[in-house]
Amino acid sequence: MPSHPSRRDLFRLAGAAAAVPVLASCAGAPTTQSAAPGTFTVYWNAGHDYQAYRKVIAEFEQANKVKVNLQKYQWPDLRTRLLADFASGTVPDLVEEPGGWVQEFAISGNARSLQDYVDRDGEAMGFPSDWQPVTVERNSYQGKVYGVQLHLTCNTLLYNQAMLRDAGVAVPTTWEEFLDAAKKLTGDGVHGVALNQDYTYLWPWMVQAGVTPYDPETGKVMTPIADAVAALQFQADLVHKHKVAPVPVSGTDYSGPQKLFSAGRAAMILTGPWDLEPIRKTSPDIDLGVAPPLKHKVAATQAAGVSMFVPAKAARPDLSWDFIKRVTALDVERAATKETGMLMPRVSWAELPEVRSDAALKVFADALPDARDSSQQVRLTGKLGKWEEALKVMYQQVLIQNQPADETLRRFAASAESFLK
Amino acid sequence: MFRPRTLQGRYARTAYLFLLPAILFFAAFFYLPIGNVVATGFRTGPMADQWAGLDNYGQALSDPAVRHSFLVTAGFAVMVVAGSIVIGLALAMAIDQPLRGRVLFRVLLLVPYLTSVAIVGLLWRNILDPELGVLNRVLGAMGLPGQTWLNTAPLLTIAAVTLWQSVGYTMVLFLAGLQGIPETYHEAAKIDGADAWRRFWRITLPLLAPTTLFVSVMAVISGLQAFGQAYIITGGGPGDATDLSVFHIFNVAFRTRDFGYSSAQSVLLLIVIVAFTLVQLRAGRRGEVTY
Numbered sequence: 001m002p003s004h005p006s007r008r009d010l011f012r013l014a015g016a017a018a019a020v021p022v023l024a025s026c027a028g029a030p031t032t033q034s035a036a037p038g039t040f041t042v043y044w045n046a047g048h049d050y051q052a053y054r055k056v057i058a059e060f061e062q063a064n065k066v067k068v069n070l071q072k073y074q075w076p077d078l079r080t081r082l083l084a085d086f087a088s089g090t091v092p093d094l095v096e097e098p099g100g101w102v103q104e105f106a107i108s109g110n111a112r113s114l115q116d117y118v119d120r121d122g123e124a125m126g127f128p129s130d131w132q133p134v135t136v137e138r139n140s141y142q143g144k145v146y147g148v149q150l151h152l153t154c155n156t157l158l159y160n161q162a163m164l165r166d167a168g169v170a171v172p173t174t175w176e177e178f179l180d181a182a183k184k185l186t187g188d189g190v191h192g193v194a195l196n197q198d199y200t201y202l203w204p205w206m207v208q209a210g211v212t213p214y215d216p217e218t219g220k221v222m223t224p225i226a227d228a229v230a231a232l233q234f235q236a237d238l239v240h241k242h243k244v245a246p247v248p249v250s251g252t253d254y255s256g257p258q259k260l261f262s263a264g265r266a267a268m269i270l271t272g273p274w275d276l277e278p279i280r281k282t283s284p285d286i287d288l289g290v291a292p293p294l295k296h297k298v299a300a301t302q303a304a305g306v307s308m309f310v311p312a313k314a315a316r317p318d319l320s321w322d323f324i325k326r327v328t329a330l331d332v333e334r335a336a337t338k339e340t341g342m343l344m345p346r347v348s349w350a351e352l353p354e355v356r357s358d359a360a361l362k363v364f365a366d367a368l369p370d371a372r373d374s375s376q377q378v379r380l381t382g383k384l385g386k387w388e389e390a391l392k393v394m395y396q397q398v399l400i401q402n403q404p405a406d407e408t409l410r411r412f413a414a415s416a417e418s419f420l421k
Numbered sequence: 422m423f424r425p426r427t428l429q430g431r432y433a434r435t436a437y438l439f440l441l442p443a444i445l446f447f448a449a450f451f452y453l454p455i456g457n458v459v460a461t462g463f464r465t466g467p468m469a470d471q472w473a474g475l476d477n478y479g480q481a482l483s484d485p486a487v488r489h490s491f492l493v494t495a496g497f498a499v500m501v502v503a504g505s506i507v508i509g510l511a512l513a514m515a516i517d518q519p520l521r522g523r524v525l526f527r528v529l530l531l532v533p534y535l536t537s538v539a540i541v542g543l544l545w546r547n548i549l550d551p552e553l554g555v556l557n558r559v560l561g562a563m564g565l566p567g568q569t570w571l572n573t574a575p576l577l578t579i580a581a582v583t584l585w586q587s588v589g590y591t592m593v594l595f596l597a598g599l600q601g602i603p604e605t606y607h608e609a610a611k612i613d614g615a616d617a618w619r620r621f622w623r624i625t626l627p628l629l630a631p632t633t634l635f636v637s638v639m640a641v642i643s644g645l646q647a648f649g650q651a652y653i654i655t656g657g658g659p660g661d662a663t664d665l666s667v668f669h670i671f672n673v674a675f676r677t678r679d680f681g682y683s684s685a686q687s688v689l690l691l692i693v694i695v696a697f698t699l700v701q702l703r704a705g706r707r708g709e710v711t712y
Binding site for chain 1: 467469546550551552553569575652654656657658660662672674675676677678680
């Protein structure tokens with residue numbers, strides 16, 4: 001055999017090298033993640049990797065002889081990945097979602113109905129009787145359950161007790177008291193309140209003003225519109241007219257107010273339990289107070305929280321359901337709350353002694369029955385994404401860019417009524 | 422097996438065989454996906470599985486949001502192109518002098534270009550934050566009023582961040598161009614009495630035309646394709662003030678879940694980029710000079 005390859009040999013080698021990827025691509029699609037033997041793939045929010053859930057995963061792995069591949073994402077990245085998965089047919093076994101996706105994917109046929117499992121195991125696990133009613137409704141479509149709530153949260157008032165005490169300000173309970181308190185607390189580099197650039201923080205104000213986001217019967221959006229305008233203008237006025245709040249900065253991060261609060265630069269913020277842990281960790285010296293949601297025309301607040309669903313093409317739904325059952329057990333909820341202060345969807349969780357005896361948790365737990373799901377009716381149209389995009393633009397135009405609420409909101413309503421038809 | 426009869430034919434076959442891996446790579450990872458996007462542009466529905474004909478294209482051409490995002494993108498691209506040429510050339514000329522530490526200066530200017538847009542975006546987001554950002558603390562310590570550029574001039578701000586990141590690269594290109602201009606031209610002009618300004622306009626700038634053309638073409642393409650700046654720094658806001666085209670297309674695809682419509686918009690953007698590039702190349706070649 002010659003020591004040096006001839007030109008013909010080189011051609012053959014080049015041809016063979018070029019053919020490898022082509023032939024490889026003809027070898028058939030790779031096995032899906034769901035079907036990969038011994039691996040159970042879960043898409044999870046990066047902020048929810050609790051020790052309580054790690055313990056559940058370890059038990060799940062041992063019981064089912066599988067290895068859990070817990071892939072953690074921020075919500076936008078999780079959605080991008082998931083939609084790409086749906087398009088390719090390679091799907092995970094279980095997905096955690098931020099609220100709203102279950103019905104969206106049930107409508108599009110990408111989520112699997114869990115009704116057969118609920119019929120079989122529901123009574124034993126207390127579903128749906130032990131879940132707050134709003135959590136069952138938001139995870140059902142055409143009378144069938146497609147998802148199970150993991151956390152149930154709501155928005156309320158967090159305040160710096162020392163600042164309020166020093167200023168001689170009582171904890172506000174209404175919008176008027178809130179404005180008055182914010183005025184008194186503003187000064188010396190401290191803002192009375194910090195509002196969020198994220199449009200979802202619009203909803204507590206809207207539901208307290210008695211606004212219905214979308215009425216499918218009439219096709220109308222943000223009714224009564226005068227109340228919606230007043231609620232929106234009230235927020236903008238906190239920033240631009242009364243100057244008791246800094247102008248929020250547009251971005252993808254919703255932790256701005258929490259950071260200002262933790263830095264002692266804001267006396268009050270309107271937020272959910274997800275900000276409790278960061279505040280306590282970064283500023284343990286802050287005397288944190290939690291008060292019930294503000295009241296206006298209606299005693300209400302915004303319901304939020306995450307759920308889990310199983311993709312329609314998931315290969316092992318039995319395992320997925322077993323995971324759901326384990327991770328939503330009352331003991332796991334209890335451990336997760338102890339670890340992080342997160343709120344849970346079970347009715348019995350709200351009655352736990354440790355919840356009732358914790359000043360902050362008790363306020364949140366008591367507010368849950370008044371929590372409203374603002375996007376429920378919009379989700380059922382399948383146009384939630386478009387709605388949210390338009391809402392984000394409108395909210396920031398008013399709150400950040402100080403455009404008139406009346407004109408901007410009416411323009412949004414006209415546009416939304418057109419595409420929601 | 423086919424065996425070319427002529428020597429030229431054999432050389433051609435050899436060349437194509439060596440090109441084959443690259444052709445297959447580009448076909449698999451560029452041309453097939455582009456073909457897929459073109460095909461998806463004619464479909465609609467959450468899974469892009471229903472035929473829509475030219476509806477998506479008609480809708481895109483009449484959609485005010487698409488028009489707005491294109492205007493935002495065009496404004497962004499103009500700022501990036503102008504800044505890349507002016508600042509890149511100015512830096513290259515400054516660094517082309519026999520200064521001490523110029524190698525270090527070059528490296529420092531090039532480092533941002535080697536950094537991911539995600540890191541650059543987060544870095545500047547934290548620097549520019551009006552309430553908690555470093556810049557306002559520094560300005561405050563100096564007794565100066567704080568800035569709110571992310572709210573008052575968001576498009577200009579993300580264009581400036583883009584330039585901060587990319588201008589080191591254009592500087593290197595211009596520097597290579599400057600060093601390719603024979604010194605004899607400048608010496609001859611000096612003997613003829615031309616001052617520095619006149620030599621710049623009559624010798625340096627015309628002879629840098631190919632480099633300027635390359636820089637402007639690349640800057641237009643990257644400006645029209647910008648995404649990370651809106652995604653990381655501003656989220657497209659405030660309102661829709663920084664809703665760059667690719668960011669808008671991304672949202673149509675992955676938020677509103679209309680892959681057909683987003684694909685049609687992608688194809689339209691591709692056409693615009695190709696058209697801009699061809700016009701620039703034609704105009705740029707006309708302006709080339711030789712001495």
